[in-house]
Amino acid sequence: xxxxxxxxxxxxxxxxxxxxxxxSISHRSVMFGSIAKGKTTVSGFLLxxxxxxxxxxxxxxxxxxxxxxxxxxxxxxxxxxxxxxxEVLYTxxxxxxxxxxxxxxSGTKLHTVMTGDASIGKRPMRRVADPLRLMGAQxxxxxxxxxxxLAIQGGxxxxxxxxxxxxxxxxxxxxxxxxxxxxxTTIVRESEVSRDHTERMLRQFGAEIDVTDxxxxxxxxxxxxxxxxxxxxxxxxxxxxxxxxxxxQGSRIVLENVGVNETxxxxxxxxxxxxxxxxxxxxxxxxxxxxxxxTIETSELTGTTVGGSIxxxxxxxxxxxxxxxxxxxxxxxxxxxxxxxxxxxxxxDAVVNELKKLGANIEATDDGMIIEGPTPLTGGxxxxxxxxxxxxxxxxxxxxxxxxxxxxxxxxxxVSYPTFFEHVEKLLK
Ligand code: S3P
Numbered sequence: 159x160x161x162x163x164x165x166x167x168x169x170x171x172x173x174x175x176x177x178x179x180x181x182s183i184s185h186r187s188v189m190f191g192s193i194a195k196g197k198t199t200v201s202g203f204l205l206x207x208x209x210x211x212x213x214x215x216x217x218x219x220x221x222x223x224x225x226x227x228x229x230x231x232x233x234x235x236x237x238x239x240x241x242x243x244x245e246v247l248y249t250x251x252x253x254x255x256x257x258x259x260x261x262x263x264s265g266t267k268l269h270t271v272m273t274g275d276a277s278i279g280k281r282p283m284r285r286v287a288d289p290l291r292l293m294g295a296q297x298x299x300x301x302x303x304x305x306x307x308l309a310i311q312g313g314x315x316x317x318x319x320x321x322x323x324x325x326x327x328x329x330x331x332x333x334x335x336x337x338x339x340x341x342x343t344t345i346v347r348e349s350e351v352s353r354d355h356t357e358r359m360l361r362q363f364g365a366e367i368d369v370t371d372x373x374x375x376x377x378x379x380x381x382x383x384x385x386x387x388x389x390x391x392x393x394x395x396x397x398x399x400x401x402x403x404x405x406x407q408g409s410r411i412v413l414e415n416v417g418v419n420e421t422x423x424x425x426x427x428x429x430x431x432x433x434x435x436x437x438x439x440x441x442x443x444x445x446x447x448x449x450x451x452x453t454i455e456t457s458e459l460t461g462t463t464v465g466g467s468i469x470x471x472x473x474x475x476x477x478x479x480x481x482x483x484x485x486x487x488x489x490x491x492x493x494x495x496x497x498x499x500x501x502x503x504x505x506x507d508a509v510v511n512e513l514k515k516l517g518a519n520i521e522a523t524d525d526g527m528i529i530e531g532p533t534p535l536t537g538g539x540x541x542x543x544x545x546x547x548x549x550x551x552x553x554x555x556x557x558x559x560x561x562x563x564x565x566x567x568x569x570x571x572x573v574s575y576p577t578f579f580e581h582v583e584k585l586l587k
Contacts, residue, residue: 159544162568162579164556165537170408171557171585177396179204179228179389180417181574182327183447185212185254186359187387188223188232189262192216193338194363194382195236202389202415203230206574211250215259215272218243232384237339242268246307249274251502251544251573254328256306257286258356261332264295265339266312273307277502277544283308285324286332292318293336293344317342317378324497325470327352327421330374334360334367340378348372352470353421355447362387362446390417390449394474395575397425398550399585401478403454404434405485406557410455411585415441418450424464424472426452428479432459432486461488461531469494474501476526477551480509483529484518485558492526502573503543512540512548516555516563537561546573553582 184204189212191198203209205228213223213230220241222233249255249272256274260283263270273279287295287303293315299308317340320333330346334356337344351372360367363382368375396416403411418426418440429436435455440448461483464472472479476495483490498505510522515538519530537559542549549571556563571578 159567160569161564161566163562163564164553165562166557166586169406169557170587171403171406172410172587173585174412174414175399175581175584176414177391177399177416178206178575178577180392181206181208181394182254182353182355183387183389183417184209185252185258186355187389188212188216188230189258190359190363190382191232191384191387192219192221192234193237193262194384195234196384198232198384198387200230200232200387200389201228203228204389204392204574206572206576207250208252208255208573211248211252212255215247215249215255218245218247237266240266240268243270247272249278251275251277253278253281253502256283257328257332258335260286260297260308260310261290261335263310263312264290264293264297264336265315268312269310270312271307271309279306282500285326285329289318289320289329289333290336292320293340295336315340317344319345321347322349325350325352326497327356331356334374334376337376337378338380343375343377346374348374350467350470351421353419355419358446359387390447391415392574393417393422393425396452397475397478398554398578399581400425400429400436400452400454401482402554402557404429404457404459405482407456410453413452413454415449416452418448421471424468425475425479427468428462428464428472431462432482433457434459459486461486461490461529463491463493465491465493465526473497474547477505477509477547478554480513480520480527480529481551481555484513484520484531484533484535486531488531490529490531493523495526496524498526502545503548505545505548508543508545508548509551512552513555515540516559535559537563539564540566542567542570544570546570546575550575550578553578
């Protein structure tokens with residue numbers, strides 16, 4: 159954990175960058191490639207700490223995985239050939255690894271134990287363990303399976319018809335991945351659509367899955383066939399530069415190969431609604447995961463309301479949207495976002511506390527926050543709470559702050575964007 163002092167003097171950001179691979183898709187590429195028998199190749203993989211945790215877990219299950227730059231090759235004996243690991247599977251800071259693996263491991267014949275870092279130890283796991291138990295999974299953990307360490311005794315599973323109590327792609331994905339090994343057809347009903355990378359990738363690996371009106375149906379017993387996965391750039395990482403470009407003076411940033419899956423692109427809708435000068439040129443909308451070149455320029459912004467069904471489409475972008483709102487004219491209301499409380503840290507409290515330290519006019523609510531802008535930001539000493547997205551929010555705030563911003567822990571940014579500061583440097587003019 160090392161601190162970092164950031165001081166910029168009215169910077170202008172100009173140039174092109176390609177943000178690193180999508181975190182959600184990178185995780186899934188290794189998971190699906192390990193489930194499938196044979197060879198899978200991945201390009202554009204995110205070498206962030208979270209995704210490396212996923213690789214590490216599958217290596218402990220006996221899958222051969224080689225990383226060469228952002229190319230990954232996976233050679234698996236298939237799920238039935240995995241070895242019972244002699245060590246605990248360590249998932250680091252990664253909720254996606256922990257929750258999706260819980261679903262996968264429930265349908266094996268193996269006994270496994272999973273644990274992660276201090277943040278993972280506080281994140282709710284019963285939201286995943288409960289539906290999996292309904293399928294017959296045997297999961298033990300602290301506080302009746304609520305928290306890590308979790309012990310899983312894999313076995314025979316039965317399909318369920320599950321109505322999701324929260325919009326969560328991690329819960330949906332865990333149930334679907336368990337459903338792969340279950341007897342019968344697993345059905346997951348979402349009231350609000352969450353990211354659909356699992357559904358798309360199941361198709362890429364040769365499975366049949368039906369999605370109609372928010373109801374996902376998936377027949378158990380299907381086999382996956384190894385393939386090539388091309389991981390697009392992460393829109394959640396691009397978001398930091400979309401905001402940086404729009405709030406710094408004289409800026410123009412071109413972001414290439416950004417994933418624009420419609421279940422993830424809520425940030426683009428918010429930027430447009432707030433008046434951002436932005437163009438989005440889609441490369442190939444029929445790709446398994448469509449990508450675009452996005453250009454953003456310094457913009458005159460107006461406050462807005464962000465709530466309802468858009469929330470799952472931008473849940474990870476709310477910290478940086480809050481910063482954006484401090485520079486916009488008028489009031490921004492972020493609501494229906496209680497899920498922020500159970501992310502890597504409580505992101506409602508973290509965002510409000512830290513932006514207040516820089517002079518922002520921001521108040522927490524039960525399900526979000528209210529921001530009044532525009533406010534010139536000052537320097538200050540910020541806490542990241544070990545949360546990569548709070549760290550990057552602080553770093554982008556430093557670009558517009560009058561004075562130095564100190565981050566207590568800048569290393570945590572490597573969880574999803576190890577080259578973040580290199581990209582800031584590249585764009586500084
Ligand atoms: C993710 C789903 C989201 C998101 C997380 C990644 C995924 O979490 O916040 O960063 O890869 O499925 P929830 O499913 O808990 O909303």
